[in-house]
Amino acid sequence: MSVAQKFDAIIIGCGQAGPPLAGRLTAAGQTVALIERKLVGGTCVNTGCKPTKTMVASAYAAHLARTGAEYGVSTSEVSVDMQAVKARKDKVTVDSRAGLESWIAGMKDCTLFRGHAHFEGPHEVRVGNELLHGERIFINVGGRANIPDMPGVNDIEYLTNTSMMEVDFLPRHLVVVGGSYIGLEFAQMFRRFGAQVTVVEKGPRLISREDEDVSESVRGILEHEGIALRLNAECISFARHPDGVTVGVDCTSGDRAVTGSHVLLAIGRKPNTDDLGLDRAGVATDKRGYIEVDDQLRTNVPHIWAMGDCNGKGAFTHTAYNDFEIVAANLLDNDPRKVSDRIEAYALYVDPPLGRAGMTETAARKSGRKVLAGQRPMTRVGRAVEKGETQGFMKILVDADTRQILGASVLGTGGDETIHAVLDLMYARAPIETLQRAVHIHPTVSELLPTIAIELKPLA
Known part of the structure; x- marks a missing residue:
């Protein structure tokens, strides 16, 4: 029977929440075992945000080259070298992963274990031939592509x-x-x-x-x-x-x-929780396999937390990182941060991109509130016209009684950045008048947000 190596904390998974939590815990003087069965950096660095947005940039370059004549720029026939596209994507990914691995290697009192982790008890995790004991355990195992059982x-x-x-x-x-x-x-x-x-x-x-x-x-x-x-x-x-x-x-x-x-x-996606031996630790999951957590990301087992995609509270890099912030704030800073304080926000990276924050119009209607809405097509946004990218629109939703911003959609050039002007006001709980009276820089996409805020009308 092997003797367990003892750590103050075990972190399973090196996605967006794992390494920064290891950094905070080791800086606080704790010993940490960090476990990764495949590639450091998780989905974002290896198969998600970093590589796909790098490829989106290559695709945008090809599209812009083909449409150059619209801008008075002559181009010859455009061809795409897919091996070069992949090489560029690979370099961005490898560089990002290397930087993360270097950071982990420099953490005092952090030991990185490579291999598949599975529970052998509430405090015990096995990785290959190594048995680890953790006073606290943090699960950050992410998710993978869902393959439904469709015919053929x-x-x-x-x-x-x-x-x-x-x-x-x-x-x-x-x-x-x-x-x-x-x-x-x-x-x-x-x-x-x-x-x-x-x-x-x-x-x-x-x-x-x-x-x-x-x-x-x-x-x-x-x-x-x-x-x-x-x-x-x-x-x-x-x-x-x-x-x-x-x-x-x-x-x-x-x-x-x-x-x-x-x-x-x-x-869709599914959580990587089916082969962790969660039953041996007594950790509860829902019918889809997501680990059930409370508002501060604790599981039903008091010394075990779940962060990132595997807890079903978010499916994005930014929500996973915020999970780390919530856990660290509660454990180390005496700061009672909660998941329910988070405003839903994300982007769809087609071109032009969609930036989203808060409620949709459908959700606002269902809430029973009196809702005001303002909208402006990108064809009436000077910056979009100048760039020749006039597809899409902007929309803002406001509670008529409280004057609080309920949500916004920005589909158009720079939409993934413009949305933050609204999102920050929502976090500040500022009334819509704050946006109405703001003076934004010209010529930008964001400068139309105050105009839209002024032109609010009741939803039909």
Whole structure:
């Protein structure tokens, strides 16, 4: 029977919350075991934000080169070297991961264990031949692509957001199954690289959690670039084909199948919790496998916390990092921060991007509040006109009684940055009058926010 190595804290997973928590704990004089079974940095650094947004930038460069004549710039025929695109993406990822590994290596009293972790008891975690004992344990294991049990899915070769990172060629025809955030980013990206692209979505519209006007605007942007959309695909199935893969869509209109050279499955994510031995620690999960936590990210076991994608409280790098901040504030700073203090905010990185904060219009209506709304198309935003990027719109929602901002959507050039002007006011709990009286810099996209705030009208 092996003797356990004892640590003040065990952190399982080196995603966005794990290493910074290790840094805070070791700085406070605690000994930490940090465990990673694959690549330091988690999804964001290796298969998510860093690499995909690097590829989005390459796709944008290709698109801008093709449309150069619209700006008075002559360009020859544009070609895309996918091996060079991948090499650029790989360098950004490797450099980021190397920086993180160097930081971890420099932490005093932090030991990095490489391998798969599983619980052997409430305080014991095994990694290979090593048995570790932690007074406190923090789970930060992230998530992975969800592969539903659709007919024929096990008979074909398919891509996920992870395996897409290894693609160094241009698919002839990429069929993307899933019309939400991950799928749409890859769809536009590879269309701009030069592939034929079809998006298959089970629902009646794209990005169904967004308001219908946002969904329709994004649909128009993608169709304008030549991306085929097959919505209402109720019975999705797969079969091998001499030219690649046939995807049965059984839509209400159009052909009943699409044949592509490659298929990308972008149908949600699932937590990496099924092989941790959580039952041996007594840690409770919900029916989808997410670890149940309270408002300060503690599980039902008092000395165990769960951070990041695996707790179901957020699915983004920024929410995972905020999870670290909440845990550290409560444990080390006597600062009772809570998950419920967080305002939902995120972006969709199609071009132009969508920046979102707070409630959607649909949610605001359902809340029973009296709601005021202001909206402005990007065609009336000087900065967008000057850049020749006038697709999209901006919308702000306000509680008519309290004058508090409820939410905002900015679909348009710079939307992922502009949204923060509204988000910060929401965190400050400032009334809409603060935005109405603000003087923003001209010419910017943000300068129209005060104008929209002044032009609020009751929702019809």
